[in-house]
Amino acid sequence: MENRLLTQFNNVIRTQWSFTQFELSYEPLIPKQLFELAYHTINSVGMRNIFIKQSSDETKEGSHTIFYSNTKKFTSIEALENKLRLTKYFPEETTGDKLINEVKPKLEKRKLSFSSKKNELKTQILKIILVERKLDQCANFVMLNEINRKVYFAIGDARESAAVVPIFMEAEGSSLIQLALNKWMTNVQNLDQEKPFPDNLVPGLLKNLMQIKKWVLNLVDNVLDK
Known part of the structure; x- marks a missing residue:
């Protein structure tokens, strides 16, 4: 089904709307790690992910994702050669101040915090963010009226991705989540x-x-954040 929001972003928003932007170097992380942290930091229940492309090499640039918020703003996260670029596009009479005032310092703090964690914990955090992304993918498919097969596999991907993460499975409420995903x-x-x-x-x-x-x-x- 046509992704009208993505078409609008590519044809109009990206070139005609006002925007705020900041860039962050990867070091001491690799592109995939900072990209995933940015994905989570931008994300919220009021955000809809309308596009994502993952680099085939987690140490290289190329990943890109676009969010659409319930305040009708678009946020782009791009993994460039030596840095991550976050851009918020906003309509007239609104601002993108939150990107600079809230997201930027939070992401900078998380970048440092994440870099100091043990590798096993880093891996689990990234795997839970993968579950987050799979849920977003499923929601987007549903809103696009995609075929049932795509919705089914998106739910299955979220469920299976969660099942291999100890922190997820040991958290209070995880069994109810697995039951709900199984039901759907x-x-x-x-x-x-x-x-x-x-x-x-x-x-x-x-x-x-x-x-x-x-x-x-x-x-x-x-x-x-702990």
């Missing part, structure tokens, strides 16, 4: 896989996904 996998599996996800099921699935996303965001915050 079963529901979607029983639908015609090549037909669009049914409109009547959209509110229920989105509500569950946002509840789960809120839980995951809090989990990452707690592990990342």
